Amino acid sequence: MRLKKLGAALFVVAALGAVLASSALAAAVTEDVKWYTGTGEGTELTGEETALSEQVGASSFETTVSGQPIVLHSTNIKCKECKIKNEGGVAVGNGKLEFTGVTVEKPTGCSTTSTITTKALKVKADYMIGTTDYVLFEPKEGPETGFATVELTGGTCPIKTAIIPKGTVFVEAKSKTKEQKTEQEVESSAAINSTAGGSLHVGTETASLTGKAKFKLESGAAFGTH
Numbered sequence: 001m002r003l004k005k006l007g008a009a010l011f012v013v014a015a016l017g018a019v020l021a022s023s024a025l026a027a028a029v030t031e032d033v034k035w036y037t038g039t040g041e042g043t044e045l046t047g048e049e050t051a052l053s054e055q056v057g058a059s060s061f062e063t064t065v066s067g068q069p070i071v072l073h074s075t076n077i078k079c080k081e082c083k084i085k086n087e088g089g090v091a092v093g094n095g096k097l098e099f100t101g102v103t104v105e106k107p108t109g110c111s112t113t114s115t116i117t118t119k120a121l122k123v124k125a126d127y128m129i130g131t132t133d134y135v136l137f138e139p140k141e142g143p144e145t146g147f148a149t150v151e152l153t154g155g156t157c158p159i160k161t162a163i164i165p166k167g168t169v170f171v172e173a174k175s176k177t178k179e180q181k182t183e184q185e186v187e188s189s190a191a192i193n194s195t196a197g198g199s200l201h202v203g204t205e206t207a208s209l210t211g212k213a214k215f216k217l218e219s220g221a222a223f224g225t226h
Helices: 002-026 190-196
Strands: 035-037 048-065 068-074 076-087 090-100 103-106 121-129 132-139 166-173 184-188 199-202 208-217 223-225
Touching: 035 076, 048 090, 048 199, 076 208, 121 190, 132 190, 166 190, 184 190, 190 199, 190 208
Parallel strands: none
Antiparallel strands: 035 223, 048 068, 048 076, 048 208, 068 103, 076 090, 090 121, 121 132, 132 166, 166 184, 166 199, 184 208
């Protein structure tokens, strides 16, 4: 009987180990990809290019503060002072994201500024899981310095406070490596960020950014990673 219990325990331990191992393997790993521009195979980007962006469909930011669910929405995402280049043999970028048309769904009675601009961000486009590409966004000065500050206000707002999302955000590229396009679409969600190994939080509470955006070059050239 004891042997049966021991065998069952070992089976549970082995199964748990397999789950943990598979979770670890799921995280995105770095690959030496670079930015390419132009049609067909394109040519390796030299110097830097200015990048622009626009939101696709709805977007939302969600977290919890002092037990209160927080839900924000925006109508557009603009890339400000955004540049992409190849540095150290990999595709990188930098700039700020400006969320416009921002409204507060929860808590009821709260509001915030209609435009929220992030701090300076750094971008790395050299992450993959299998054949799926991921792009990492994080604050230039470090994950724990925060992406932006969101002030909740309002006469009937039950929680007037400043929200500072911190951590890292992975977005999933909808195109594959070597797919040159004039518009490259990316998608963000809690599941995508977690799968790739990112971690977005407000205090000790998890946070998520859900939505899609298209990025293009100011020059109008097709681009992608190789």
